[in-house]
Structure formats: structure tokens, C-alpha cells
Amino acid sequence: MAVLLDVLNLEVHYGGIAAVRGISFAVESGEMVCVIGANGAGKTTTLKALARMLPSAGEMHYRGERLDKLPSHALISRGLALVPEGRGVFARLTVAENLAMGAYHRPRHESGEIAADLDRVHELLPRLKERRGQLAGTLSGGEQQMLAIGRALMGRPQLLLLDEPSMGLAPLMVRKVFEVVRAVAAQGVTILLVEQNARLALEVCGRGYVMESGQITLADTAAALAADPRVRAAYLGE
């Protein structure tokens, strides 16, 4: 399998504070990889650095290109999308407009395919179709999460970065979100998932990393991590 994303010695500082301290990891094409870790471990910071929303040191290679040399707005046209922590829907835009923003970078001549993708997103997330005229800010938290995922899918990503898609959702909704993520992966999208819900994350993903205070302390297959006593004690509550 081809390496899609290759990160070498990534470092991110907030002023004097080192939030990510020289981590290295890789994601192969078609994989589902999760990153688990306690609050403040640096997971969101890592994803933001990947999405070029924060300055960072170290190298990030994506499809043979230096990611760290690109501006944030150049990523989506290269197939890299982030569903940010806290969803980041445009509250004052309607559901339909948010979805249209997801396809903003796609050229006009793709309008037929964009319409087809919209149908697919509506099929996957029927609630979005019902609510398409509603302002996104008035959606429930779970619906906003659906919208954030649907919006990212409208960009036709190859690599989807998801930051805690289950945050703040009721158990039923959490399961629904994970179903959707699995369905997206089944369509061939590579997924890098950051999650507090380690149990579910390790269940759906093939491999995982454990992050602690800005460093990767464990890296293994999801099954091995789920069986690891350290992981069980710290993240699975056993």
C-alpha cells in the first residue's frame, strides 16, 4: 500500500509552550487510523498543523508533496479535508449553503458530479436533506456534526481528518456518526480519526496511535492497542 501521509518530527508551539513535540507517523492509502489520548495531549493541535491552520516545524509529506509548504486553502483541492473539533459549521448559512461550501473548490464543469455527490450525502445523512433550508446554527449538535461530515464529503476528499466527531453526542448519535464514518471509509476514503471515545475508535479503525503530552507513546494495530493493559487502564476505563 502506498503511503498517503508521512509526518516526520512534527513540532508545534503555542508561544513558549510545546504542544506537539516531534512526532512521526504515517497513514497509508485506504487505511482507517485513530489517534487517542487524554485531554490536552496535542491531538487537535496535530490535526490543525496537518491542515496548515498553525505554523509548525518538521516535515509533512502528502502524496509526495510537502504539505508544510502549502497554504491551508490549497489542501482541499489536493484531497485533504478536516472536520474540525467543535464542527465549525457556518451558523449563518443554511444547511444547503454549508454543503455547497464543501464543494467550493470544485470547478464549474463538475456541477453534474457535485449534484450526484449531494444526492449521495443526502442518502447517507437524510436529516440534512430534510433540513436543507434551515440555518446551520439552529441545528442540534448531532445534526451539526452530520453537516460537518457531509460538507467535508462534498469536497471529495482522499484523506479525511476527523477531530472528535462524537464529542457531545448522545450514545445513539455517536453510533450513527461512527456508522457514517465507516460507510465513508468503505467508499475508499482514507481516515485519520482523533477520538476521546477510545473503545469505539479502536473498534472501527485498523491501527492507532496513543498521544500523551505532545508525544506518541504507543503505535500498534487497533486490536493490539485494545488489548494493551496500559491502554485498557488509561483509556478504556478498566
Add this chain to the structure above:
Amino acid sequence: MDIFLQQLINGLTLGSIYALVALGYTMVYGILGLINFAHGEVVMIGALSSLTIIRPLADSGLPGPVVVLIGLFFAVLVCMALGFTVERVAYRPLRNAPRLAPLITAIGVSIVLQQLAMLIWGRSYHSVPALLPSGTHEVLGATFTEVQVIIVVVAAVTMMGLVLLVNRTRLGRAMRATAENPAIAGLMGVDANRIISLTFVIGSALAALAGVLVSANYGIAHYNMGFILGLKAFTAAVLGGIGNLAGAMVGGVLLGVIEALGAGYIGDLTGGVLGSHYQDVFAFFVLIGVLIFRPSGLMGEKVSERA
């Protein structure tokens, strides 16, 4: 009755010009949280640069409205280039600076533009050739001129165009998304810098139009005309709720009407002590009143945390 109607017509004319200018303030504020105090000077430069073209062409035998259109076209180009440059040179380097820095810079830019205009066009008042249809009509004892009709119609059509652009197009959607959250819009592939440049360019084009219209209305243009006009348009934007497009339009028209009615009745109200040349105070009463009683303006939501 007729003075009421008369002042209503005058107020509407002036108000639609305020509205055009207020849109420039509100669009920039909506996207950057910046009050571009130099915006009034862009109106002035629009007025004076159009005159540079209009005056030599006035006796060329071309139809008057065509000459004005050519002048307008030139003024719009000049102001768009100016708005673009001001953002690039003065505001962009301060994008992440504390909020006072760009505000002071805006005042500095305003002074620079005024002095520049004085060097180019001199200190004298320039009369504007009357090239637009100048007939007058009467309704119910009030008179209105064809120029006034043109001003109101042109402003209304332009604003409708802007509303369609912002609410109905891909570009407008990207502008609204960027105004709400530039980092997230960036993830969708929106280059915030491009959108910000464009916002300045569009606002400046509206300012150029306002400059041509206001000088046609008064028949006069001057390097100092932008300051008070800018301040009033800013008041209109605040009155409507700064950051809100519809608010800027409503605020502009409302302010024009308040001012005109105030000027019409101030003599009666004060027993002749104060005359209609006190017109300008009304705008500032409105500004103070809004800031005290409803700082978010008529159509603004809450006072945003970026304010």
C-alpha cells in the same frame, strides 16, 4: 404637509447615497472587524476623479448622460485600485495586530488620501457640470428633480445587485462564510486574502458611484467632502447594525430622512434660533443615541465579540 413631503424626498435622495457608502463600511467590518475610516475619502476621490474626465468631455458634444457614465466608469476603476492598494499596503500587514493599530492606521490613511487629493485637485471647490436631465416635477406641493430620481433609482438597482451577489452567488456564499469563520472557509478552499481584497474592491466601487451621485446632487466637489459624508455613512451603518448589509441600506435611508426632516423643522422647533444649516447635528444625535440605547443597531444581532 408639503414641507414634510419635500424633506422626505430630499432625505430619500441623500439617504440612498449614505446607504451606498454605509455598505462599504459594513462589508469591511463584517469580514475584518475593522472600521475603515478612510472609506469616506474614497467617495471623495471617486467624485473628483470622475470630474477629471467629465469636465473636458462636457463640451465635446457627447450626450450628457454618456459623459457622466464615462466619468463614473473611470472613477470606479480608480477607486477599485485605491481600495485594493489601501488594504494591501495599510491593513494587511496589521491583520494580526491589536485592534487599535488598524484603526489608527485607517485614520492615517484618511489623512494621506485627503492631502493627496488636495495636491492633485487643489483646495478650491469644483463645480460639477449639469449633464444629467435637470427637469423638475411636482407632486402634492413638493418638487423633485430628475437628478434625484436618477440617484434613487441607480442606488436602488446597485444595491439590489449587491444583495443578489452576496446572497445568491458562489462568490457571495464564500464571502459570507469567510466573514463568519475565515479559518474554516480556508479548509473549503477559500483564499481569505482574495475575498478580503474583493470586499475592499466592491466597497470602493460603491463609494465611487456614491461620489459621482453626491457631486451631481450638490453640483459641487471638494477635497474635504469625504470626511463628513464618511462619518454620516458610518453612523448609518451603526444605526442599521454594523456588519449587516440590509442594516446599512435601511440605516442609510433612515438617516437621510431623519436629517432632512430635522433640517426642515429645526427652525420651527427652536423658534428660529437654529437654522437648517444645523442639519449635520442630527446624524450625530442619532449616532450617540444608537450607541447608548441600542449599540447593536436596528438589525444587528448581538454586539459580536469581534466588536
